[in-house]
Amino acid sequence: MFAYIVRRLFAAIVMLLVVILVTFGIFFAIPKFTGTDPALMYVGKQADPEAIEGIRQKLGLGKPILEQFWDFVSGLFAGRDYSGGGTSAHCPAPCFGYSFKHDLPIWPELKEKLPVTLTLAGGACVLWVIGGVLTGVVSALKRGTLWDRTAMTVALAGVSLPIYFTALLSLAVFKYQLGWAESAGTAFGDDPASWFRGMILPWVTLAFLYAAMYARLTRATMLEVLGEDYIRTARAKGLREPVVIGKHAMRSTMTPILTILGMDLGALVGGAILTETAFSIKGLGAAAVTAINERDLPMILGVTLITASAVVFANVVVDLLYAVIDPRVRLS
Amino acid sequence: MSIPEQQTAGGPEPILRVKGLVKHFPITKGLLRRQIGAVQAVDGLTFDVLAGETLGVVGESGCGKSTMGRLITRLLEPTGGTVEFQGKDITHLGVAGMRPMRRDVQMIFQDPYSSLNPRHTVGTIVGAPFRLQGIKPEGGVKKEVQRLLGLVGLNPEHYNRYPHEFSGGQRQRIGIARALALNPKLVVADEPVSALDVSIQAQVVNLLDDLQTELGLTYVIIAHDLSVIRHVSDRIAVMYLGKLVELTDRSSLYTRPMHPYTKALLSAVPVPDPGRRTKRERILLKGDVPSPISPPSGCRFHTRCWKATEVCSSQEPPLVALEPGHQVACHHPESVPEPAPATA
């Protein structure tokens, strides 16, 4: 068990390094090889040559690429100073980059947006896991009935409809037509109740998409598990049906769901762009959109790095949960 | 004869000679795929297969009998030892080098469900060897395939049907027809009837029997069922954990087994005669077969053997002929007077 954890953590660290390397490569190394000047991308098109030179010095673009990479990595852990062109700026650890456009380090802004996205993703996740798994289980147990077919048709719609469609539709119906929902955007600290009311519609809309997927997956897995020999054994022991389903069958059904959940949650941290935009929630996704519009490269880089790290982290958690659930993983 | 213990002088020539055959599957671990051990699936087999005979190979799961079958048909490459087919060393031949051999050596598999491609018609499946070998049989592939289907007792008109339209026994017949397409000399059958129902099993056993008489085939039949092996074989090899423990003709093996393992194995088979169950002497072996990853030292059977002594755990008994044509690898064989103890 211990060796397994160490192995997983080690693999995660290697993965993170690869993520950093790739991100660095995309934003620094590749532009160099393709002949684009990264400095130009940092300051925008109408910058004067002096400013460009300043940026070049600040980023150390003249240094060898390995040294640049080292500066980048050490900045993540120790912070770094950007100086050149007569000005200098300090970027405290963890330094995810420095926005020259706003003359601010990236991290404080990321730190501010991260909880917003996390609450959006987390809240939706709770909803979709409960809704999706329950729907899937009931569908499996009522296979072939009207209930099953209705649920699966709705789920198919949920999987196929793009989020910007369902988001706008739900806004149009629940907010503007019926007036049930409030606008999102109130910070939790200002007015928790208002914040909660504002988040309901984004949560439900985002959860709907995923719940549909989870319902289909749960149904298929549950049907497969119910056909297993050990389920028959559980019944032959005289266990009550709720125990057979809730304990023996659910335990096995959760394994694939957990796998998908880890990946989805990780991806959502940076990937709720459409939802955040549709509901005007100021999270990482919205920050990324703004950054892209403003060509604020360090910000894009920061969001990318955070998202990738979240995916790696979520996968480590899933791997560890695997070991808890499945003794064959733990003991081999 | 180059192998002194093999009593083949005057008898038929060996079609296949196997010497010191070894196959170890490496076990790797960690990111660097470091080898930390090996599954010693087959560990030093020496035997001949005589032309026209049926050699039965029997043993429990994990004894390496299936691996052996794949080695002598060269579906796997041996780790050590040599395999000679009709005097030609085929131990390390590549795909191209084996191609002419493939006509002469064919294999029949256990599972008639998974060994046939469900998307191909029976005609395509049975005719495949002709296409692969680039052979144009007289009268065309279709006519030849239909002749083969008839030969194995299938309706030649079912040429265009798919495997799922056939029952388990019929599918095994398709597999046999495919194996026979190129008129092989040696057929290796790995558990050819164990997936079939009793009544169907008998049909296939009889078919194999008829084909041998008709086409002069040599068989190596691998099975775990000692009753089937007794029925089909001329000579029988008993395997335990990658080793040959006994090799002899059918009647000696079943009437006078010399290796304790063979004796226990035979006594363990339930006899379909309710009157005999109280009278029979049964040897109950302790425990399960050990893992082939770390087999016991010396004689691999010593952990379960009731006759085991110190020498058994330290020295590996060689496979020697204790009687003409009866080879045994045991320090304390049955049915033979104990030789005077050379080492105390």
Next chain:
Amino acid sequence: MTDLHKTGAVGEPVRPDAAPPTAYLDVRDLRIHFPTDDGLVKSVDGLSFQLERGKTLGIVGESGSGKSVTSLGIMGLHTVGQYGRGKARISGEIWLDGKELMTADPDRVRRLRGREMAMIFQDPLSAMHPYFTVGHQIVEAYRVHNDVDKKTARKRAVELLDRVGIPQPDRRVDDYPHQFSGGMRQRAMIAMALVNNPDLLIADEPTTALDVTVQAQILDLIRDLQKEFGSAVIVITHDLGVVAELADDILVMYGGRCVERGPAEQVFHTPQHPYTWGLLGSMPRIDREQTERLIPVKGSPPSLINVPAGCAFNPRCPYADVPAAGVTRTERPELRPVTGAEGGRHLSACHMSQEERTRIWTEEIAPKL
């Protein structure tokens, strides 16, 4: 369904019609049908038998003969967990110790499962939950029927594991099924089945997945435990050797029906049905040198969807053209007692006259086996 009750002039009624039954287990006219897209699969179609405590019944048949479906039917496992469409249609009577199970409250039957009647399955690896320890699974089986704390139940589990021959049971109780070898898993399965001292034990192909030497150990264990606990045992298998080892009575199934049933010696030594002859003739013998070819049954097992009228074995029967004794070929042959058989418990369902069958067996079949 009443056709079974009208027996012809030749035979007496196969079993007493009216309750109460005298036997410990009395199965009457059991029918288990499954609706499918291709039609109604009649897996079991009118099966009756009795079994006493302390006795072993061997049910023999090939795949699709309905033998496993029968065992699940007795356990009532075709009526639980049948969600959605395609529910099994079950009729008949199952009397266990004077209680009728088919009409009983499902929860009452559930409380009998695992306590009064228990089951051992073919493949112990897939029959045990991979995520729970062996001990947990045994404890669970014990606690569902006994109001005891975990500690007592665990002690009971260790005791049972010890009884079935697991070395170091107090340590192995916390192992997971994948840490056991095949033979040990089957022992653990048996421990789980016996934890509540059931009076009826059903073993469905208990040794098919095991090696010969391990099979011998398990068969021995089942025999010993039966002596010790005095349970009624049903062994379901395709292996005539296994039934010959264990069974007092044998029931031969073909196409969802019983074609022959009786004391083991009589069924093996004077079989009265052509299908039983076929099984015996198909089987290579371990116990004697055989020079003759095997005598297989021609053709393939029947489809259970369109079972032909008359005898289900008719299309494969080598004696189908022998004149039937006083009935037409399209009628189903009834199970009739073999006259002159010791104890009168040997029954067979064949249209041929008994003289004809005795002649064929002694003159044509027996000498070739």
